[in-house]
Amino acid sequence: MRLSELSRRSGMSTATIKFYLREGLLHPGRRITTTQADYDEEHLRRLQLIRALIQVGGISVADARAVLAAVDDASLDQVSRMGTAVAALPQALPAPAQDDAEAVTADLVAREVQERLGWRVVPENPAHQALVSAVSALLRLGYPCDGEALLPYGELAERLAGHELALIDKFAAPTTQLEAAVALTVLYEPVLLSLRRLAHAEQATRRLREDALPREDAPRASD
């Protein structure tokens, strides 16, 4: 298809598509004249992934380039490609700035929860460092946070990942699976966070309304 059709079908302006071509995020089309090129379904799919990363995920062009380079890197096996692509996605939190007592404790806590779940600990995974940062912050602010406190989060994360990998299995080719893994990692983060906030609102409303009723001797449900 021509650039105009690619624009129409992707819902992106030709100027935006040309920008992604110039930035090396979208592979060039097959040149048919000196001024025209031909694009296919793979270009359309790639544009959708770029949109997921940049327009929805709020990821910078440079970070998106690193993620897509990992997806495309045929010199790596699929485990490494998926690992590299997902690791190139920006984290909610940077690695811990200070190497203080809390950061040391946080690293032990992060290792403990993963070991209790039977996961291999990979300290150089940026997500491990993000977890250490988050736990350090909680500890510095005086909120209790040990392996026990994190265990329910780890168990839920494990169930989610199982559910999501089953979804990704439905996509056929290895490259499409890699693309889906990257897109779903980014796109389901806001789904998860917004549902958590809605669940909080629902339960807080329920509990505080119950508290307002005159039955102070009633036993509290606890999780």
Add this chain to the structure above:
Amino acid sequence: MRLSELSRRSGMSTATIKFYLREGLLHPGRRITTTQADYDEEHLRRLQLIRALIQVGGISVADARAVLAAVDDASLDQVSRMGTAVAALPQALPAPAQDDAEAVTADLVAREVQERLGWRVVPENPAHQALVSAVSALLRLGYPCDGEALLPYGELAERLAGHELALIDKFAAPTTQLEAAVALTVLYEPVLLSLRRLAHAEQATRRLREDALPREDAPRASD
């Protein structure tokens, strides 16, 4: 305590503390001379919350001011204060920009999952709008996303919220509970997201290594 001690105990510079005083995020201390003021444990706790919001959560000073104003608003009951404070926290995604077919479907999907979980639907909750945005994005990119697909996320969010509200219950006074609710909402988001990515890395590695073994006729585990 004097400003210097507040600085030492909070680990924040006096310049930073003065900035938060000027911006109205931190209540003024009790004035003891024309140049000196006295601060107490409440100031220390408030500084920790400000740090959670701004330095860890990456929230703007203006957004933090709105969150703290809701926490402090004695004219509201506690349900409204908690709801207003958490709603003032920035969302992962803004409200859907386009009012297209996908946004309409996404709104139905977001309502369906909440109704199936027995939650009250509050369309004006910013988290509801963030959910609609996230689902619209998934639909526009061609990823399947209906009430059924979101149900596991909603169920996990419900369990998390129950666990987290039980944590918050341990904080004594209503204002401290509100502060804890705000801080934990912000601080546990990166915990959750980084654990999800670690679970993905773990399971992807496990599965792809299993795939590399020569047993193509083995049945696939599905969730």
